[in-house]
Amino acid sequence: MSRAFTLLEPGTMALEDGARVDFARMRRERLERCLAEMERHDVDALVLHREGNARYVSGARRLWRAVVTAFTPSCVVVRATGQVHLMSTWDDGIPAEIPNQNLYGLSWNPRNYVAALQAVDGLADARRLGVDGMSALFSGMLPAVAPNATLVDGERVMRAARMVKTPDELGCIRTAVAIAEGAMSDTLDAIEPGVPERDLVAAFQQRMTDFGVTTPATEGTFCATPREQPAGANPAIAPLRQIVFDRPVRAGELIACSAGVLYAGYEGAVGRTWPCLGPGATVTDGQRALHDRAHTVLDALAAQCHAGRTTADLRQAARATGEPLPPVPLAHGVGLGVEAPLVGGALGPELPAEEPLVPGMVLALTAYAWEPGVGGYLGREMVAITDAEPERLTRLWHGPLARD
């Protein structure tokens, strides 16, 4: 088991001893977790659209797209057969345990999807069919695919399966974090007066590909933090720009930088705030104070990352610091991209449901402290919840604003 953790040590060269993530074991354990949750939720089959769900049950490396499109059935899991069926016109990127006859081609014609689903062994017999979304177009076609099925929330099944990470999944996440931090470190070094914010995205993305990763988890935020509330803004919410554009960063500004990458589908993300220093300039006490305030919140959040605590404890801990909630989510699960639970910040969502924190969950924690006339500090860390102390996955230094 300990060998699953060695991924980062040997680098990327070919290794005869297989001392890396055991991807075959990872896929097997994930599918087992999915089938177990299907049984627990009394779901006979899953018809899935979301790429993270399809990747979880199949390990398929399909073409990544950054747009949310309407529901199409791109992956099917049948509990009785234990088989995964996938929309893929070819077997490139498809793990060997998924036989070619389980693949169906990309299509523009919904009738061809229906025919492909009708050919899936066992799907027509499903009584309870889980879906992770639905479109009007496909809801009309489901009776032809599973005539006796009642539809249920398949995302709930997948959420339960995906919440707890196996040791191999944690190995992937640690690797993703190392890559994200590597790309971020170089990007932070590129901050100087006059550099357009968008060039920082460019720098992050190119450095990311040096590690063989071609897909970001998010294009991210590389934005100077506002020093005043914009006109018409809600004064109760700390101002933060998250959307990058051509604006050059200026001397004296604090630049909020937060981005992530996907390694084998798994997200690693990190957020730091760096001062844009002109020639001979140094950071101010006011800027350092913002760093300290944000870290008080991050420490308070991390202190709640124990088995037995809940998402409500996270929000309560953040509030107890006296800092206003940030204009971004306080925390969210991390795995194959962003996962539940989501703990909303000042913009919500604030939902009555409390979700328990359990060992094996990975969370991204976010804090933002803001001071008029100074700017803001955005910090983002990733932690894994264990049986004992939480494991801090991010370790990139906090730079010129940190006191030590």
Added chain:
Amino acid sequence: MVVSSGGSLDLARMRHDRHARLQTELQRRGVGAALLLTSGNVFYATGAHVVPSDNARTYHQRTIALVVAGDEHPHLFTPYPEGAPPELPADHVHPPLYPELDEGVKDMARRLDELLGGTLAGTLGIDDFTAPMYLGLPELVPFELTNAGSLLTGVRLLKTDDEIECLRRSWAINEAANQAVEAALRPGLRESELTGIFLRTLYELGATSNFLDPVFQVMPERIPDAAWSTNGDLPFALVTTDRILRDGDLVWTDTVMGYEQYASDVGRAWIVGARPTSRQRELYRRWKLITDAVIDAIRPGVSGAELTRIAIDANDGVKPWLDHYFLAHGLGIEGGEIPQIGSDLGQTFDEGFVLQPGMAIVVEPITWADGHGGYRAEELVVVTETGCERISDYPDTPFV
């Protein structure tokens, strides 16, 4: 922006015109309001910017649009209020909805009721559902729910002049980034390094976002040497890896990015290091013949079926596109919009689809000779009142 198309662009006018078109279509169909969840539709309806991200992040931090018939502005529910267009009144910019959970759907129903309750004239159209929404929302709202997907598809098909200018700029940035990669192409680079050069150039030239893991696929010379496929045809486009490029490799590209969220879909063919063989140049010449014949025929009133017939005739009776794709497709806020001409939608679709001014069409035939590889490139045209305007402008060297 470093790349310039020379055309004028007024984003506020573009949003205004799109809203007016949506309003006309809502009234025409008796839809009282459209609740929109998919990225392209939300952007079309609102023009709201976001932090472009992996889908998994977007599910948890969605922008959602509500377009009410008769309302001067759309409603926007967003986790990125700074991305709302400046003309959107404050009472139309709302905190995000979270339809991932049953509680979030209840909240959605409450907020829909606040905005629409007692005043909705007609049905509530929805383009896509989360599972809790699909299972829960119909019981929670007093509205008749209909499909808004086809309504948006139809409205988005015909572009305004501003939309076409966005497509021009998007295509120009994408081509420039492809050219930067081609200029760097040499044995020993990795596919993923090509991605790095591409992405860096995109953002430096002013791209708003990247939509697709850029494809730089080393092609086999023979289909039997390629991956297995469901239809026996050539597998393309495969996912980029850190494969090391070698002298003589034939690389096909497929890159989709956004300028103001308007997509470009550039595809080119390159040779690593070496010059193309005489057979490869011949395949290029045939591709050019087919492409020019198709583009020459593009004008209002021509059907998709006529285009496929022209392409097949120019290729001596053989269909010059992959079985799992199409000869041509639409382009707009997403890389692939209707029509998919020559796809598995079938002959009836192609015959019924008639070109009109304002449509943006990507023409992408393929020529192939097993044992020698083939040629593929994508060209963008916009249908005008009398013919079409060719927007793509990428040098075909070294195949010429």
